[in-house]
Amino acid sequence: MAGKYPLFAVTLERWYERHKRDLPWRGTDNPYRIWVSEIILQQTRVAQGYDYYRRFIEEFPDVASLAAAPEERVLRAWQGLGYYSRARNMHAAARRVVDVYGGTFPTDYADVRSLKGIGDYTAAAICSIAYGQPFAVLDGNVFRVLSRYFLVDLPIDTGAGKKYFKSLADELLDRARPGLYNQAIMDFGALQCVPKSPACEDCPLADGCLGLSRGRVEELPRKARSLAVTDRYLVYFFVVRGSGVFLHRRGTDDIWAGLYEPYLQEFASRPGTDEILQVVRNVFGPHVQGVRLLREGQKHLLTHRRLWIDSYRIDVDSDFRLPGFEEIQIKGIGKYPMPKPIVELFQRMAGGELIPRP
Ligand code: SF4
CATH class of the missing domain: 1.10.340.30 (Hypothetical protein; domain 2)
Structure with missing residues (x-):
């Protein structure tokens, strides 16, 4: 009843x-x-x-x-x-x-x-x-x-x-x-x-x-508190060697747990060119063959976080190694689970072409 x-x-x-x-x-x-x-x-x-x-x-x-x-x-x-x-x-x-x-x-x-x-x-x-x-x-x-x-x-x-x-x-x-x-x-x-x-x-x-x-x-309905949204500033470096790109799997203690991503540095506020170049020098050093801006100020909203993403493509020589990262053929990355903004950036890198699905 x-x-x-x-x-x-x-x-x-x-x-x-x-x-x-x-x-x-x-x-x-x-x-x-x-x-x-x-x-x-x-x-x-x-x-x-x-x-x-x-x-x-x-x-x-x-x-x-x-x-x-x-x-x-x-x-x-x-x-x-x-x-x-x-x-x-x-x-x-x-x-x-x-x-x-x-x-x-x-x-x-x-x-x-x-x-x-x-x-x-x-x-x-x-x-x-x-x-x-x-x-x-x-x-x-x-x-x-x-x-x-x-x-x-x-x-x-x-x-x-x-x-x-x-x-x-x-x-x-x-x-x-x-x-x-x-x-x-x-x-x-x-x-x-x-x-x-x-x-x-x-x-x-x-x-x-x-x-x-x-x-x-x-x-109505009433809420006692509105949830604070925090800003995070991420910079991705798409490190490319020939037809491969370096990716690793994220840990499980943060957003996008278990998904694949390129090399990431997080900053307390939006980094300037000097800070970016410092990372490029320190991490990729003499192996760098070219640096190209992929996208600036990409905004991505999660439940309590606003992500601001800048991304760069770094071309490196054949001697370069990145500990903890796998070198994956770009044409095969479609089978790796990745956060949406990273998928969009790969699409941008490929000139708008969709990443091939498995
Ligand atoms: S139930 Fe919702 S839609 Fe219906 S009269 Fe009340 S407030 Fe309006």
Whole structure:
């Protein structure tokens, strides 16, 4: 049966039947596919996620094929989506499903929640949509709809706020159709009750919406703190020797963990020409045959960081060695997972030609 406010659930479900998006992961009760779609869609626009989902499922159609794949192949399939820890966590979770559960996706909420990279939200989405279990999802869309409709002022990024919204979401859940209800409220937040200028004049919940009647819609949901964004200044040196380029694999304690990149120096502020030339002299020394600016001031946004990237091509002679780096043939670099800005820079180096895919 519907939860404490049955009309709320029924209105959302009716709205959903008319407006739901036709997405490739809809209409399935396959937990693996629901899981993949939810992870891809976390902080990815649906339009972009659509193609990635199709390609990912084509390459890894089930949990066993994902578990069996080498990590580099998984990261390569993920390339461009960002948040690479999500791909690595999925890969580790798939291996656990194979090792511990014999390749069958677990059905118990606590088991699902214990898999790497699966938090409350994803576990609730999988268990409700795949198995019809009564777990309410709580993501940015749901916070927004609930805070506006019930005029909840509590900040959503505090312990008290989270607890309150969690219990409100649980009360509202349609326990007879938890998967349908969860998808309905998520789509409602994504399409109707959007962050800026929601379509209140055309909203089936408008009559009971306290945020609307009190004129508070635009200021909800509230947050206690806005996350500070820090600037980082990176300079990449694409060291080229003949038809090869020097790359290494990043460690796991920073952004872009496990991806390949050229030689990098990070600075506290935007470096001047003198500092760049000093690096060129110190690192590449007498082996340098040419230095060329590839791109200046390339901006790349991550969740809490703004990256400013300058990049140079350094041609070196045949005696040059760079410890810890592999020399890779440029025509074969398409099979190495790399951060998006690096892919763009390689494309620029190749005169706009796409790097050949494996
Ligand atoms: S009336 Fe406006 S604020 Fe209220 S639920 Fe509908 S779209 Fe959201």
